[in-house]
Amino acid sequence: MQLLDGKKTSNDIKNEIAIEVQSIKAAGGKVPHLAAVLVGNNGASLTYVGSKVKSCQEIGFDSTLVALPETITEDELLAKIKELNEDDNLDGYIVQLPLPKHIDEQKILLAIDPDKDVDGFHPTNFGRMALEMESFIPATPFGIMELLERYKVETSGKHTVVIGRSHIVGRPMSILMSRKGNPGDSTVTLTHSRTKDLAEFTKNADIIITALGVPEFLKADMVKEGVTVIDVGITRVDDASNPKGYVIKGDVDFDGVSKKASFITPVPGGVGPMTIAMLLKNTLLARKMRSARNK
Numbered sequence: 001m002q003l004l005d006g007k008k009t010s011n012d013i014k015n016e017i018a019i020e021v022q023s024i025k026a027a028g029g030k031v032p033h034l035a036a037v038l039v040g041n042n043g044a045s046l047t048y049v050g051s052k053v054k055s056c057q058e059i060g061f062d063s064t065l066v067a068l069p070e071t072i073t074e075d076e077l078l079a080k081i082k083e084l085n086e087d088d089n090l091d092g093y094i095v096q097l098p099l100p101k102h103i104d105e106q107k108i109l110l111a112i113d114p115d116k117d118v119d120g121f122h123p124t125n126f127g128r129m130a131l132e133m134e135s136f137i138p139a140t141p142f143g144i145m146e147l148l149e150r151y152k153v154e155t156s157g158k159h160t161v162v163i164g165r166s167h168i169v170g171r172p173m174s175i176l177m178s179r180k181g182n183p184g185d186s187t188v189t190l191t192h193s194r195t196k197d198l199a200e201f202t203k204n205a206d207i208i209i210t211a212l213g214v215p216e217f218l219k220a221d222m223v224k225e226g227v228t229v230i231d232v233g234i235t236r237v238d239d240a241s242n243p244k245g246y247v248i249k250g251d252v253d254f255d256g257v258s259k260k261a262s263f264i265t266p267v268p269g270g271v272g273p274m275t276i277a278m279l280l281k282n283t284l285l286a287r288k289m290r291s292a293r294n295k
């Protein structure tokens with residue numbers, strides 16, 4: 001069994017980007033600038049946005065944290081988005097999800113300038129991704145593709161079962177794995193909460209990508225020998241004995257499934273850190289595209 005080490009791989013990617021930033025600086029160019037919009041005080045979102053800003057500082061990007069109160073109205077947030085779209089000093093930005101319930105997420109994501117949409121959630125980028133054109137690819141699926149590539153996992157002609165149809169992970173993942181190329185060229189089944197007999201699909205899968213958010217639901221008897229398992233689930237489970245007050249659990253019963261798997265991601269330290277690294281990669285791409293447009 002080979003562990004797909006997202007922590008190590010994400011550090012490699014950050015180092016590679018840091019080297020590119022040094023060359024941009026040496027050539028007198030402008031370094032990439034990422035902004036992160038955080039609405040409210042959701043504990044997990046604070047952690048993730050904090051990591052995004054810290055990573056920018058580590059690799060030499062400019063970064064801006066736009067922290068807004070939970071009580072902000074939809075119109076006020078849309079006004080902020082307009083400001084960020086018009087800010088010439090900014091290459092890309094993200095709006096951290098989830099947003100408070102009184103704000104229509106879809107409306108906010110639609111308002112983001114597709115050229116600055118480094119999360120790749122705008123329909124323009126989503127459509128370009130589906131059509132195999134250059135675009136920003138949502139960071140979590142992009143990170144999974146990068147792990148498969150760097151660890152040379154064979155995906156061509158394989159049966160990939162994706163569990164979960166969220167717009168952030170499952171749906172884009174199913175598109176990427178069915179696109180031409182390597183990784184890709186897979187035969188994909190997208191399963192979800194209404195799928196009957198899920199285990200019938202997982203038992204026949206060569207590759208399973210699970211993004212359900214149900215701790216340890218994928219058990220050893222639901223997979224075949226030699227399977228590749230990508231665990232996107234990150235659930236915080238209360239644990240008074242832990243100094244943080246919680247432990248992080250993936251969707252996969254790691255101890256059981258890893259005995260049958262040929263490749264598997266851990267949680268934590270698998271897909272999560274890759275999400276941050278690929279956001280930085282998208283931001284570097286945004287900078288390059290902007291400087292090419294301004295020539």
Ligand SMILES: Nc1nc2c(c(=O)[nH]1)N[C@@H](CN(C=O)c1ccc(C(=O)N[C@@H](CCC(=O)O)C(=O)O)cc1)CN2
Nearest residue numbers: 048094095096097098119139140268269270272273275
């Ligand atoms: N605008 C966006 N919102 C959200 C995205 C996104 O890509 N764009 N994805 C997730 C949250 N996320 C990044 O934003 C994210 C999730 C997890 C990790 C991570 O490194 N996890 C660690 C565990 C850390 C912990 O929870 O203590 C791990 O798996 O090792 C990074 C980023 C939803 N929102």
